[in-house]
Amino acid sequence: MIKEKIIELKKKRNAVILAHNYCIGEVQDIADFAGDSLGLSKQAAQTDSDVIVFCGVHFMAETAKILSPQKTVLIPEASAGCPMADMITDAELIEFKAKYPDAVVVCYVNSSARVKALSDYCCTSGNAVELVARIPQDKQILFVPDRNLGSYVQEMTGRDIVLWPGYCPIHEVVTDKKISAAKQKHPRAKVLAHPECPEAARHLADELLSTAQMLDYIENSDADEFIIATESGIIHAIEKRSPGKKFYEASSDVCRNMKKTTLENVLQSLENMQHEVVVDLEVAKKARRSLDRMLEVLPVASEKKSN
Ligand code: 13P
Ligand code: SF4
Numbered sequence: 165m166i167k168e169k170i171i172e173l174k175k176k177r178n179a180v181i182l183a184h185n186y187c188i189g190e191v192q193d194i195a196d197f198a199g200d201s202l203g204l205s206k207q208a209a210q211t212d213s214d215v216i217v218f219c220g221v222h223f224m225a226e227t228a229k230i231l232s233p234q235k236t237v238l239i240p241e242a243s244a245g246c247p248m249a250d251m252i253t254d255a256e257l258i259e260f261k262a263k264y265p266d267a268v269v270v271c272y273v274n275s276s277a278r279v280k281a282l283s284d285y286c287c288t289s290g291n292a293v294e295l296v297a298r299i300p301q302d303k304q305i306l307f308v309p310d311r312n313l314g315s316y317v318q319e320m321t322g323r324d325i326v327l328w329p330g331y332c333p334i335h336e337v338v339t340d341k342k343i344s345a346a347k348q349k350h351p352r353a354k355v356l357a358h359p360e361c362p363e364a365a366r367h368l369a370d371e372l373l374s375t376a377q378m379l380d381y382i383e384n385s386d387a388d389e390f391i392i393a394t395e396s397g398i399i400h401a402i403e404k405r406s407p408g409k410k411f412y413e414a415s416s417d418v419c420r421n422m423k424k425t426t427l428e429n430v431l432q433s434l435e436n437m438q439h440e441v442v443v444d445l446e447v448a449k450k451a452r453r454s455l456d457r458m459l460e461v462l463p464v465a466s467e468k469k470s471n
Pocket of ligand 2: 186221245246248249274332333334335395421
């Protein structure tokens with residue numbers, strides 16, 4: 165019943181529903197597109213609907229608003245934030261930049277609009293390595309806020325990168341110990357880890373992939389057993405895309421913020437046009453430059469049309 169109401173209101177409002185791969189299963193299922201941060205940003209930039217209902221966390225909805233300023237962007241659960249994005253403020257970035265005046269700034273998309281506005285480039289986990297590799301070789305790079313994704317990029321590119329000490333609390337506890345234990349239990353399984361995991365855990369992985377890249381990889385792989393080292397919401401999407409294959413979670417930690425969006429608040433969001441995401445115009449204009457550079461790098465690995 166609630167699903168029918170959402171579909172009806174979606175038509176009436178000319179709205180599109182976008183959901184991140186970590187959202188609860190029924191929200192992913194009602195979405196027009198479910199995907200990773202890069203895929204969702206591309207969808208937000210391309211849609212011709214009047215309204216975007218963003219099921220995910222605040223920085224994602226803010227990114228959608230910057231990429232589609234003429235559209236109304238709604239976040240069904242106003243308190244859904246990202247603790248990692250909150251680990252650097254614009255004032256802290258200004259101080260950091262002042263210490264390295266000749267460096268360029270690369271910010272992970274998990275950051276506020278104000279931080280993006282102060283950055284030269286933005287990236288996602290799906291294109292960080294490729295994006296940094298394109299930056300002129302003589303440039304020192306400040307990478308914010310995720311020290312884990314930043315150190316992965318450093319390893320892959322050999323670039324001079326100064327890391328900000330932020331991290332995702334969910335991926336930080338996907339440790340090498342947990343991965344080793346899972347490998348012992350399931351020696352045939354391939355280990356797929358998210359680059360937000362700490363270095364020692366990353367080194368035990370067969371592949372380091374964004375959430376959408378994991379979905380593609382599993383679907384196209386000859387292997388039929390996988391250890392998944394990321395947030396548990398991804399399991400719903402994997403099971404839908406690759407039924408018959410076996411998955412073992414390295415860690416069962418969940419991102420509480422990603423689970424806050426429910427079918428009930430998606431419906432309320434469409435009914436009451438709440439909660440509208442607003443970004444200061446000057447901030448949006450500056451943040452747009454770094455986001456446009458992000459969208460230029462690499463095609464979307466995968467976006468799954470859910471219905
Ligand atoms: P991706 O879906 O882009 O891999 O991002 C993971 C994440 O932690 C989003 O907050
Ligand atoms: Fe932020 Fe981590 Fe949750 Fe993603 S999984 S929204 S990075 S806290």
